[in-house]
Amino acid sequence: MKTVLSTVRGVTRRTLLGSVAAGAALALSATPLLAQQVQGGTLRVAVLADIANFDPHQFSFVNATLIKNLYDSLIEYTPDGRAMPSLAESWTVAPDAKSVTLKLRGGVKFHSGGTLDAEAVAANFKKASDPRLGKNLFPTMSIVQDWTVVDPSTIRLNFKNPVPERQITDLLQFTTIIDPAGIETVEQRPAGSGAYTLAERVVGQRIRLTANPNYWRPNEPVSKEVVITIFSQDQAATAALESGGVDVIYGGTARSASRLKAAGYPVLDGPGPLVQVFRINSTRGPFRNAKFREAFNFLMDRENILRIGYAGLGQVVALPWAPSSPAHDPGYARTYGFNLDKARELLRQSGLSPAEMNDWKLTVNAGDQPSVAISQLVQQTLRRVNITIELDMKEGSELVNSMLEGRFDALFGGIGNIQKFPSRVATNSIYRTANNPVLKDPHPHPEYVDAIRRVDTTLGSGPEVKAAYDHLNRTLIQAAFGIPTNTYDQGIIVTAKTVAGFTLDMDNMLVLRTTGFRR
């Protein structure tokens, strides 16, 4: 399948119809094979937090348990980042890259019995482009000018400017479709077309899903019922898996996952991890000094940060990309590895006095044990280069306000959207190119803003695109207002040995439609 798509991209990079059809055929042909391997039953899933609401446009991690089970997206990505049809059977990007035309799948029914059509998709675009209702989808819609319903099964999205192909598919993959009849009440009542329907919810305790009998994917879902139990403690969920009380743990801690993995339990980490970033407020204290900031590229003991914070589950990185990102370049992690001598040299070049170098605090998310541990590791590392700092422990709204109002010198915080089009990194607060809540306007690193703009405006798939990505990577290292250390997975899946058939989601959401029990 990879070969098919690569060839298509090389020949007609803007017209994906052929590749999509091929992908669809392969995707559908995989189902009978899966059916031979797994069988249905009642799947018991342990999670560590209840959902926030049923709105699939709100990508809070707690909602990731349900979004892809109650709803479908317009398209999906394979774990290695290839676009695949879903509710959109095909999509065609205009030659000028200023629009994309979607052909919707026929015969798709919402749980209410309503039919998926172009008007339904248009209603979702309307919600997504409303700053009050669009939630996490709203920033992604910023590239969209308007949309046109061509016919009941065709809709065209028009863009403000020419848009790179990957950015278009990101938008389509991000867009989960809500039944227009349920948009108003979607926070309280799910209104999707997904493989499962909501049967019961006991707030704070459990959610029960039953198979959607009219689901459009043949032979799916495999399991006819899913019971999601909310555990307050990771250890309790772990004990439940070990004692056979649950079949799957979703979103447990890396340490428990690591221990269970060692005990022989299958552990799945998806293609959409987060990246831990040492966020630097370059408008404050010694961090105004570029050389001082650059030294932190070498002051991060990434291997030990990964080990201590995340039980080694993840990868060390020096750039804010997941391995599936087109801008991922593992060479940087080697070049900018932990090196106290290089750090000392940059600190010397900064010209700052010892008192100036010590004049800042490391804010710590006190409610997140990995952050507490890795912050103490960094604090101790800094002592080795004669920088003595205090930890400023914060949590809850106090922490969020500090983060979003830029009232910190430095802190560790995870960022998402790092597996998709590189400029999507700018949806994270510290990486925003405009209205940056930490660095403020005008952006203190215009070279970074230019690098993002270059990525956004370099169309195609040739060497010029690679050059734009390389330029962005170099700029990120030099600007050094965010020092990535490692990837980590918030949505780790640990399963009983009897469970198989997981579909890995690009955003590491839980997808259960193909999951069942080994025959």
Place this chain on the structure above:
Amino acid sequence: MTPVLPSAALASAARVVRRVLAQPAAAVSVAFLLAITVLAFTAGLLGLDPLEQDMLAMLEGPSAAYPFGTDELGRDILARVIFGARTSLTTAAGAVLLAAAIGVPMGLVAGFFGGWRDVALMRVVDLMLALPGIMLALALIAVLGRSQSAALVAVGLTGVPTFARVARAQVLSLRKRDFVTAVEAFGATSSYSMFRTILPNSWSPILTQMVVLSSVAILLEAALAFLGVGIPPPTPSWGEMLRTGKEYLYDAPTYAVLPGVALTLTILSFDTIGRALSSVLEGRDTAVPQPRAERA
């Protein structure tokens, strides 16, 4: 009215100590507290470093190199338990002194003057008592921020009402006694009567409260740390170790268990000594009913 002679006071104190130590449980408790106090304040001389990280020895069990094992950053749990004692004991001592320094004068003034002063001060005490101690401490830390001094103040203020009530009760029982009336008849000022006549004769219950409240203060400091609002890391604290250690209970059971044991034994020791002291002091009062000023 003549002040108590130092030698008489010393002899009286020595008698109390002897009678407390005559109780086996109290003697063991005193020995434990002495040992842990000496260790806590001399640990640096023993070469123990609670901050030293050994990345090759994370979450290891007890060994010759690390008798209590290591934590998630490869730090020596024994060193952290011992230095954690320093945190707990200094915070508790400071908090109890602060509580007594505020609460005792409050109680003295309220009991001595009565009237609107008594009503006003006791309503303040009622207000403080109406709030659970932990809630009051959490609110104070939210205002003061996380630090040892903030924890000390927060824990200390929660103890103020107890001292105020004990001191007031003592004043009310002594206020109309002959020796107080006599001192006033000789023209003593209010402050002289309160602080030089009544207070010296009120020490027994106050002292007992100080010991008992020490255990409460240690527990409250640990509770604040366990809730994540205590002294910030990397300063070792038993409550913080319990909080973090429970995350690694499977990998390193000693991490949470040993600070818990140290905390329990310390609280138990203070409590045992407090009970012993109370019984001894009450016994002395029965045996020698005359107030010290009159005896002198």
